[in-house]
Amino acid sequence: MTPQTTFDRISDPNQNSYPTPAFLRMARSRRSRTPILIVITGLLLLILGWRSSAKLSSKPAFSTAYHLSPSSPIPYTAPALHDDTESPLIAPPTSDDNSTAPKGLQKTNPSFHLLVPASESNPNLCKTLLSTFALAYPSPTLINYGKKFQGDGWDKGSHAGKIRGVYDYLHDKKKVKDDDMVLVIDGYDVWFQLPPVIMIKRYQQLINEANHRLRRRYGTELKHTDGGAGSEMGPKYTQTVVFGADKLCWPNGGADPACAAIPYSTLPKDAYGPLTDIDPRGFHNRPRYLNSGTVMGPVKDVRAIYQLAVQKVEKDHRGTLGDQFVFAEIFGEQEYQRETQRLSSQGTGGRWYEWLSNALGASDSPLAANQTINNMTVIPGHRYEFGIGLDYTSEMFQTMTHSADDIRFLTFNDSSIFPEIMEQYPDVKAFPTIPPMDVQYAHGPLWYSSPGNRSSDLKDGILLPHSDKLDDLPERLDWFEVPLATNLYAGTIPSLLHINGDKSPLDDWWSSMWYHPYGRALVRRFIRSTQTRQAARAAAAGGQTWWDMRGGRGGVWTDSGTWMSWGEVCKKTEAEVFQDGKGKWGKEEGSRKVTNSFGMVVIADEDEDE
Numbered sequence: 001m002t003p004q005t006t007f008d009r010i011s012d013p014n015q016n017s018y019p020t021p022a023f024l025r026m027a028r029s030r031r032s033r034t035p036i037l038i039v040i041t042g043l044l045l046l047i048l049g050w051r052s053s054a055k056l057s058s059k060p061a062f063s064t065a066y067h068l069s070p071s072s073p074i075p076y077t078a079p080a081l082h083d084d085t086e087s088p089l090i091a092p093p094t095s096d097d098n099s100t101a102p103k104g105l106q107k108t109n110p111s112f113h114l115l116v117p118a119s120e121s122n123p124n125l126c127k128t129l130l131s132t133f134a135l136a137y138p139s140p141t142l143i144n145y146g147k148k149f150q151g152d153g154w155d156k157g158s159h160a161g162k163i164r165g166v167y168d169y170l171h172d173k174k175k176v177k178d179d180d181m182v183l184v185i186d187g188y189d190v191w192f193q194l195p196p197v198i199m200i201k202r203y204q205q206l207i208n209e210a211n212h213r214l215r216r217r218y219g220t221e222l223k224h225t226d227g228g229a230g231s232e233m234g235p236k237y238t239q240t241v242v243f244g245a246d247k248l249c250w251p252n253g254g255a256d257p258a259c260a261a262i263p264y265s266t267l268p269k270d271a272y273g274p275l276t277d278i279d280p281r282g283f284h285n286r287p288r289y290l291n292s293g294t295v296m297g298p299v300k301d302v303r304a305i306y307q308l309a310v311q312k313v314e315k316d317h318r319g320t321l322g323d324q325f326v327f328a329e330i331f332g333e334q335e336y337q338r339e340t341q342r343l344s345s346q347g348t349g350g351r352w353y354e355w356l357s358n359a360l361g362a363s364d365s366p367l368a369a370n371q372t373i374n375n376m377t378v379i380p381g382h383r384y385e386f387g388i389g390l391d392y393t394s395e396m397f398q399t400m401t402h403s404a405d406d407i408r409f410l411t412f413n414d415s416s417i418f419p420e421i422m423e424q425y426p427d428v429k430a431f432p433t434i435p436p437m438d439v440q441y442a443h444g445p446l447w448y449s450s451p452g453n454r455s456s457d458l459k460d461g462i463l464l465p466h467s468d469k470l471d472d473l474p475e476r477l478d479w480f481e482v483p484l485a486t487n488l489y490a491g492t493i494p495s496l497l498h499i500n501g502d503k504s505p506l507d508d509w510w511s512s513m514w515y516h517p518y519g520r521a522l523v524r525r526f527i528r529s530t531q532t533r534q535a536a537r538a539a540a541a542g543g544q545t546w547w548d549m550r551g552g553r554g555g556v557w558t559d560s561g562t563w564m565s566w567g568e569v570c571k572k573t574e575a576e577v578f579q580d581g582k583g584k585w586g587k588e589e590g591s592r593k594v595t596n597s598f599g600m601v602v603i604a605d606e607d608e609d610e
Contacts, residue, residue, distance in 0.1 A: 121571075
């Protein structure tokens, strides 16, 4: 019997000897040694990459103030909002030790502006306005109202005009300030569902989370402070502006950066089941493409985006396909630049990790997945960074292109519908069975329109005297008792619904909105809330304590500075908007002359049907 050497067996003084396992004998062969070394190297790089990511994720989330430009060198936290919806946006005066905000930060009172591009009135615009009144959003400013567009193209230039109109308004320093917050929405297909305090707090949370992801992915760089006198490490990129997210990329080409270079959604990769992101019709796609119909951010940063959009439309003639094309292109260019710079600046280890991830199909870089992406021409000195990001989870903005089937109206004090939903939506991992905490802790739905002046005596000069017939509302109503549009796949209750794409929900869903049964009473009560001596003094002083410094409730401003009451803007839309059979606005209980707070006649005795 041939004796075994120590290379043939592993011996232990107290145990029997066993033959060498086959995989070890294979590893010792010269043919197998090279591929095994490659695999081990790859695993080590993956482990190193995971450890590096874990270290970054353990750090406090980095955030920037909503009023800073994306290139600002100083980190700030997003401002807090007082519970009173008439209060301006006010940041905490100090920060704790765990905050990224500088100590002793003091902040003035920025305003909150709601801009609504709409050249004319119709019932759909008035549905949008009703939703803002019911929830006490700032008085909307109508952009391009009364303007006639006679340009070339399918839209006669109205979409290009929308870009110019919003930019001109944001460029007027008498109307807005750099630190103000602005929300721009499409005028004819957006309904608000939750109050502004929730919208703003969700914006803050989204910005904080997005900046944490950006810091982890792109790292930090040396930033100059104090006008160049000092320096400190700060994030390479930050986000301050939020657009809505769509499931489809349109009208840009599929190989354009707007479609091919943008980040993947933050929703789980199997959010829509086995067809997630591979559904040829797009219904099971995770939202990841920019939609231009909703955008929110600091005036300074939103204005910079619109300034480039104006240039693309008026100088580069890129606006023939509408504003959607232009803003998606700006976002795509930003993301293409970010990702190409990240890939080109990697060291040997990073390149190995990227190669291995791509080979295994695990890369999170959109450029790795697109072999036919159209390379963009980089213009030296051109700005590509605008701090743009998307609301991937639809907590702020719910778009509807191929997403209507994701939505169910849930009344959370009625759980009888839950088994049906589980059966009808087998791919849904978990949907909310109670409202989120920000909704639960908010005031009740009817609180925001304010009790109003309840006087019914015409001698008091009340424009809309209280009427038991017209102003009847429940004594108490909470969010568990009203239907709320809920995204089952994302597990969120959006702050607003943007009904783009298929327009049938504009008719089919209106009666499901929680404020629909109370529409006329809510508008009346919202208007009466301004008819007090205190409100009159505030209006005379310019509405210093109100959202947008101008005051006014129950109507709109135009971009030319004209105030228009509900009765002026939404005349003869009652049947389609209120759907309550109570007659024409202001004439429900007989005809009489009514003037607005500026002395203009808004309801005249001699009004006749047309």
